[in-house]
Amino acid sequence: MPDQSRVARSLELYRRAEALIPGRTQLISRRSSQFAHGASPIYAARAKGARFIDVDENEYIDWVNAVGAIILGHADDAVDGAVKAQIDRGSIFTLNSALEIELAELLNEVIPSAEMARYTKGGGEANAVAARIARGATGRSLILFSGYHGWHDWYQSANYLVDPESGEFPFAGIEPIGVPAELAGTALPFVWGDLAGLRDLLRAHEGEVAGIMMEPIRSELPPPGYLEGVQQLARAHDAVLIFDEVSCGFRPRIGGVQEYLDVTPDMTVLAKAMSNGYPMGAVVGSRAVMEPASRMFISSSYWSDNLGLAASLTTIRELERRNSAQRFEALGRALSEHINQALSDVGLGGSCGGMFWNPAIHLKLPDESLRAVANTIFIQEMARRGIHCNMSFKATLAHTMEDIELTAQCAAEVFALIKGGLESGDLQQLLDSDLTKEPFRRLVR
Ligand SMILES: Cc1ncc(COP(=O)(O)O)c(C=O)c1O
Numbered sequence: 001m002p003d004q005s006r007v008a009r010s011l012e013l014y015r016r017a018e019a020l021i022p023g024r025t026q027l028i029s030r031r032s033s034q035f036a037h038g039a040s041p042i043y044a045a046r047a048k049g050a051r052f053i054d055v056d057e058n059e060y061i062d063w064v065n066a067v068g069a070i071i072l073g074h075a076d077d078a079v080d081g082a083v084k085a086q087i088d089r090g091s092i093f094t095l096n097s098a099l100e101i102e103l104a105e106l107l108n109e110v111i112p113s114a115e116m117a118r119y120t121k122g123g124g125e126a127n128a129v130a131a132r133i134a135r136g137a138t139g140r141s142l143i144l145f146s147g148y149h150g151w152h153d154w155y156q157s158a159n160y161l162v163d164p165e166s167g168e169f170p171f172a173g174i175e176p177i178g179v180p181a182e183l184a185g186t187a188l189p190f191v192w193g194d195l196a197g198l199r200d201l202l203r204a205h206e207g208e209v210a211g212i213m214m215e216p217i218r219s220e221l222p223p224p225g226y227l228e229g230v231q232q233l234a235r236a237h238d239a240v241l242i243f244d245e246v247s248c249g250f251r252p253r254i255g256g257v258q259e260y261l262d263v264t265p266d267m268t269v270l271a272k273a274m275s276n277g278y279p280m281g282a283v284v285g286s287r288a289v290m291e292p293a294s295r296m297f298i299s300s301s302y303w304s305d306n307l308g309l310a311a312s313l314t315t316i317r318e319l320e321r322r323n324s325a326q327r328f329e330a331l332g333r334a335l336s337e338h339i340n341q342a343l344s345d346v347g348l349g350g351s352c353g354g355m356f357w358n359p360a361i362h363l364k365l366p367d368e369s370l371r372a373v374a375n376t377i378f379i380q381e382m383a384r385r386g387i388h389c390n391m392s393f394k395a396t397l398a399h400t401m402e403d404i405e406l407t408a409q410c411a412a413e414v415f416a417l418i419k420g421g422l423e424s425g426d427l428q429q430l431l432d433s434d435l436t437k438e439p440f441r442r443l444v445r
Contacts, residue, residue, distance in 0.1 A: 002038055002039075002432030002433065003432070004038050004039070006039070006056060006058060006384065007038075007039065007040065007041050007042065007054065007056055007058075007383075008056060009043070009054075009055040009056045010032075010041050010042040010043045010054060010055055010056060011038070011042070013042065013043045013055065014032055014042050014043075027067065029067050030067075031437075032434075033434065033436065033437040034390065034436060034437065035379050035383070035388075035390065035436060036376050036377075036379040036380035036383060036432075036433035036434070036436060037433050037434040038380075038432060038433035038434060039379075039380040039381075039383045039384055039432055039433040040379060040380065040383045040388070040433070041054035041055075041056070041058060041060065041383065041388065042054075043055040045057070047062065047074035047075060048073075048074050048075045049073040049074060049075075049396075049398035050062060050073060050074075050396060050398040050399040050400070050403050051074070052074065052388070058386065059386055060383075060386050060387060060388040061386065061387050061388065061399075061403050061406065061407060062074070062388050063387065063388060063389035063393040063394060063395070063407070064388055064389065064390065064394065065394050065395075065396050066272075066277060067272070068247050068272045068273055068394050069272045069273060069275075069276070069277055070273070070276060070277050070396055071250055071251065071273035071276055071315065071319070071324075071396055071397065072276045072315060072318055072319070072322070072396060072397050072398065073396045073397060073398025073399075074277070074396075074398070075277075076276055076277075076315075076318070076398075078314055078318050079275075079276045079277070079278070079311050079314045079315055079318065081314075082310045082311065082313070082314040083278060083307050083310055083311050083314075085310075086306050086307055086310040087307065089306075090306065091305060091306055091307050092302070092304055092305050092306055093304070093306070096304060097304065097306050097309065099306055099309035099310060099313065100119065100304070100309060102309075102313060103117070103119075103282075103309050103312055103313050104116070104117040106313060106316055106317075107270075107282065107284050107316075108284075110254045110255050110316060110320075111255050111256065111258070111259075111268055111270070111284055112255050112258050112259055112264045113243070113258060113264045113265050113266065113267065113268045113284060113285055113286065114268065114284035114285065115284075115285065115286050115287045115290065116284065116285065116286075116287055116290035116291065117282050117283065117284045117290075118133075118282065118283045118284075118290070118293060118298065118303075119280070119281065119282050119303050119308070119309070120271070120280075120281035120282065120283070120300070120303055121279040121280065121281055121300075121302055121303065121305070121308065122150075122271055122279060122280075122281045123150060123244075123246035123247075123269065123270075123271030123272060123281050124149065124150020124151050124152055124155075125150070125152070125281055126246070126269045126270065126271055126281035126282060126283050127149040127150045127152070127155065127213065127244060127246070127269050128150065128152040128154060128155075129283050129298055130211070130213065130242050130244075130267055130269050130283045131143050131154045131155075131187075131210075131211060131213065132293075132296060132298060133240075133267065133283065133285075133289065133290065133292070133293045133296065133298070134210045134211030134213075134239075134240040134242060134267065134289070135210040135211070136292055136293065136295075136296045137210075137240060137288075137289050137292040137293075138210040138211070138238065138239070138240060139210075140207070140208055140209060140210035140239075141186055141208065141210060142186060142187070142188065142205055142208045142209045142210060143155075143186070143187045143188075143209075143210055143211045143212075143213055144187075144188050144189075144190050144198070144201060144202070144205075144209055144211070144212045144213070144239075145158070145187055145188070145189055145190070145212075145213040145214065146189060146190050146191065146192045146213075146214040146215065147192070147213070147214050147215030147218070147244055148215065148247075149213060149244055153179050153180060153183055154183070154186065154187055155187055156176045156179045157176060157179050157180070157181075157183035157184050157185075157186060157187055158184075158187045158188065158189055159175065159176035159179070160176055160179070160181055160183075160184035160185075161184060161185070161188070161189075188201065188205075190212075192214065192215075192218075192222075193222060193223055193226060195226055195229040195230065195233070198212070198230060198233060199233055202233055202236075202237045202239070206237070209237055209239040210239060210240065211239055211240040211241075211242050211267075212230065212233070212234050212239050212240070212241050212242065213242040213244055213269075214230070214242070214243065214244065215243075215244050215245075215247065215248060216243045216245070216248065216257040216258065216261070216263070216265075217248050217252075217257050217261075217355060218247070218248065218358075219354045219355060219358060219360055219392070220354060220355070221355070222261070227261060227263040228263055231263055231264075231265070234266070240266045240267055240285075240289050241265040241266045241267070242265060242266065242267040242268070242269065242285075243256070243257065243258055243265040243267075243268045243269070244269045245257060245258070245268055245269060245270055246269055246270065246271045246272055246281075247272065248355075248357075249268075249270050249272070249273060249274065250270075250273040250274060250316075250319060250324075251273065251324075251328050251357035251358075251394075252325070252328070252355070252356075252357050253325045254316065254319050254320060254324060254325065256268070256270075265285075266285055266286050266288075266289045267283060267284070267285030267286070267289050267290070268283070268284050268285065269281070269282075269283055270282045270283075270284065273315070274312050274315060274316070275308050275311035275312040275315055276311060276314075276315040276318075277311070278307050278308050278310075278311035278312075279305070279307075279308050280308030280309070280311060280312050282312075319397075322397050324397060327397055328356060328357050328395065328397075329356050331356075331395040331399055331404070332355070332356030332357055332358075332359050332395060333356055334401060334404050335352070335359050335393055335395065335404050335407070335408075336352045336353055336356075336359045338404055338405065338407070338408035339352035339359070339361060339407075339408055339411050340352050340353075341408065342408045342409075342411045342412035342415055343415055345412055346412055346415040346416045346419055347419060348363065348364075348415040348416075348418060348419045348422075349363070349364030349365075350362055350363035350364045351364075354392070357394070357395070358392050358393070358394055359392065359393050360391055360392035360393070361378070361391050361392070361411075362391075363375070363378075363418070365422070366422065370422075370427055372435045372436065373427050373428055373431055373435065374418055374422075374427060375390075375391055375436055376431060376433060376434075376435050376436045377414070377417070377418055377421070377427065377430045377431055378391065378411075378414055378418065379391075379433075379436055380431070380432060380433045381410075381413070381414040381417060381430075382407075382410055382411065382414055385410040385413065385414070386410075387406075387407050387410050387411075389407075390436070393407075417430055418430070
């Protein structure tokens with residue numbers, strides 16, 4: 001029987017949640033099946049900077065950071081100070097707030113594609129707004145997409161086009177239960193990196209495509225010229241090009257991937273990191289694409305909330321003041337170097353690489369069927385050493401070189417365990433937790 005006492009309270013809460021909350025968590029990526037259930041913490045009590053304390057009073061270095069929503073560090077003094085001051089002035093007014101205009105002006109300054117902005121409280125919701133605007137602005141229905149874009153019907157309806165159990169994109173294992181089947185065919189996936197495939201899809205649906213929505217990057221650089229090619233195709237077919245920068249925004253550069261790679265879409269979707277932990281999302285874009293939204297029914301009470309606006313304004317200014325792009329580059333490169341050093345010191349095959357704002361470990365294994373076990377053991381053993389991560393890492397500006405060194409030291413110990421397990425042929429015996437599960441597939445590498 002594995003020793004689960006280290007996370008006993010977390011496990012007890014998770015059991016209680018089963019009877020009270022369908023699916024137990026609000027975000028699929030927060031399910032304990034995403035980590036090493038039995039060893040990983042599930043509930044946190046408090047967080048500050050690069051660390052959190054779980055409900056069992058264990059301390060962790062956090063490399064997940066609210067799935068990217070935290071960028072400056074947990075409970076950042078500047079952002080929290082601005083939010084607390086705003087609470088004293090009123091969290092939401094009867095009238096509109098001038099902060100809406102101030103943030104739109106700041107977004108216009110920092111996001112290359114921004115000329116006008118609409119706000120929401122989250123990323124999926126902002127994508128639904130972007131899809132509505134693209135459809136309304138073009139008078140067409142079809143959206144082509146590549147990536148993960150949230151839970152809404154417009155997007156999840158694509159799941160009807162594939163056998164969910166086939167392992168094929170986009171959402172193996174998650175059925176579109178509750179999504180109207182009549183929407184099937186109104187959003188079609190395309191494979192990231194395959195320009196010819198997108199060209200064929202556009203030709204097959206000539207005159208029907210309202211928007212091309214994509215995560216411009218997830219874990220590797222696009223092939224040279226790819227994003228420019230997508231932009232040309234969008235223009236040639238009069239479709240709105242939408243970058244979903246909910247996950248990749250703000251870290252590579254404050255202006256996101258579009259600034260980093262110098263490709264400006266017509267519209268951009270932002271959320272998560274833009275407000276360092278306060279609910280906020282935005283759709284920004286060119287005047288030509290955004291202006292028609294003034295005649296569309298896109299409206300919600302809490303989109304006028306002042307706290308997200310105050311948090312966003314302060315977060316973006318603090319990213320500028322703290323020299324974020326340079327620091328993320330330094331942190332990401334140092335983390336990859338230290339983990340690669342640990343792999344080579346131990347003599348375990350594999351590498352840590354990918355984009356500097358989200359380095360990922362790929363272990364070299366004799367047999368692909370061992371991957372889920374090896375990855376779960378990594379997550380499990382890192383958790384026991386006070387490091388909360390999965391196979392990739394998202395730093396915040398609160399992470400230090402000391403955090404990186406400590407993480408790499410722990411990783412070296414865990415790599416040695418995995419190497420021993422591989423050599424003895426009994427890796428499985430190191431597994432004290434349930435296997436980690438991939439929640440859904442993304443169409444972008
Ligand atoms: C690229 C991308 N778009 C949209 C979303 C959905 O955002 P939210 O969870 O805030 O609704 C996510 C969340 O992971 C995302 O990664």
